[in-house]
Amino acid sequence: MSEHRQATPVIDQAAIMHAARKLEQGGLVAFPTETVYGLGGDAENPDAIAAIYAAKGRPANHPVIVHVAPEADIAYWAATVPVEARRLIASFWPGPLTLILKRAAHIPDAVAGGQDSVGLRCPAHPVAQALLREFRGGKGGVAGPSANKFGHVSPTTAAHVREEFGDDASSPLAYVLDGGQSEVGIESTIVDLSRIDTHGPVLLRPGQVSAAQIAAVLGVPLSLPDASAPRASGTLDAHYAPHTPVVQVATTDLADVLQRLAAQGRKVALIHRGAATGNAMALRPMAEEANDYAHDLYAALRDMDHAGADLIVVEAPPGTAQWQGINDRLRRAAFDSQGILARLLPA
Numbered sequence: 001m002s003e004h005r006q007a008t009p010v011i012d013q014a015a016i017m018h019a020a021r022k023l024e025q026g027g028l029v030a031f032p033t034e035t036v037y038g039l040g041g042d043a044e045n046p047d048a049i050a051a052i053y054a055a056k057g058r059p060a061n062h063p064v065i066v067h068v069a070p071e072a073d074i075a076y077w078a079a080t081v082p083v084e085a086r087r088l089i090a091s092f093w094p095g096p097l098t099l100i101l102k103r104a105a106h107i108p109d110a111v112a113g114g115q116d117s118v119g120l121r122c123p124a125h126p127v128a129q130a131l132l133r134e135f136r137g138g139k140g141g142v143a144g145p146s147a148n149k150f151g152h153v154s155p156t157t158a159a160h161v162r163e164e165f166g167d168d169a170s171s172p173l174a175y176v177l178d179g180g181q182s183e184v185g186i187e188s189t190i191v192d193l194s195r196i197d198t199h200g201p202v203l204l205r206p207g208q209v210s211a212a213q214i215a216a217v218l219g220v221p222l223s224l225p226d227a228s229a230p231r232a233s234g235t236l237d238a239h240y241a242p243h244t245p246v247v248q249v250a251t252t253d254l255a256d257v258l259q260r261l262a263a264q265g266r267k268v269a270l271i272h273r274g275a276a277t278g279n280a281m282a283l284r285p286m287a288e289e290a291n292d293y294a295h296d297l298y299a300a301l302r303d304m305d306h307a308g309a310d311l312i313v314v315e316a317p318p319g320t321a322q323w324q325g326i327n328d329r330l331r332r333a334a335f336d337s338q339g340i341l342a343r344l345l346p347a
Contacts, residue, residue, distance in 0.1 A: 038144025
């Protein structure tokens with residue numbers, strides 16, 4: 001565990017109650033989870049869901065995840081709860097794992113982007129749990145995509161949320177519940193169990209809970225999504241992106257690429273794991289261990305986005321299993337910048 005991790009957040013019960021009342025009134029509340037901050041609204045209030053989509057600029061067919069309290073009745077939200085879901089809940093909840101299940105008929109389809117499934121997660125963050133227990137007496141659900149504009153870098157602090165949405169009367173948020181910096185730092189693993197009888201468990205988005213850990217519990221490997229897999233949060237090709245173009249460069253090529261960019265007068269912000277080699281106007285050293293790297297990833301992208309650089313260069317992380325979630329986020333962050341190095345540095 002790296003030294004920068006914070007102590008367990010203090011629960012401010014007055015703030016929790018205030019946030020819960022705002023949610024019950026149909027307002028939007030940003031709240032901390034162990035993954036990233038969520039933009040919360042009452043999952044059973046279609047107007048609140050519509051407000052989330054409007055605030056984020058999110059496509060209406062892109063589903064959001066419902067966060068529930070540890071004591072929640074999952075059968076209230078899901079038409080069926082297969083035994084595989086029960087096993088994963090017992091092993092990984094509360095925690096950074098989202099399960100896609102068949103949606104119960106009375107749950108608004110708005111929260112599912114019009115699909116017949118619903119994404120459910122029980123967060124481990126103590127402030128999130130306190131909010132979920134206070135909201136509707138622990139029997140409600142809070143729809144909570146990441147608290148940022150659609151496609152942008154996810155927030156891992158309350159300050160990131162305020163930077164994204166403002167902190168005045170023009171903000172779409174009724175309240176920002178501060179719980180310190182998110183511990184995990186990247187979004188939850190998403191596993192589809194809504195087609196378990198025909199497709200088995202399917203990994204829709206990697207995260208801190210690995211495919212190997214899930215497979216060990218279920219006794220079968222996870223499949224990759226096919227064309228008919230449910231749409232899920234954070235799975236579009238371009239996502240998690242700062243405004244500054246992002247490129248990944250292998251460690252073996254890093255010094256040469258930085259030197260050639262400097263020779264062209266390009267301003268570079270560098271996110272690196274090893275020794276910083278070459279010229280860069282801003283440097284962000286990162287941890288060698290995957291969980292610590294993930295904890296700092298989005299803050300690093302946001303910081304480098306403010307550096308005034310022409311390009312954010314990321315020293316490519318290892319390709320091993322524990323880095324799968326990180327590599328997934330970096331690949332999506334860099335998607336719209338594909339080919340930029342080839343154009344800037346022709347062979």
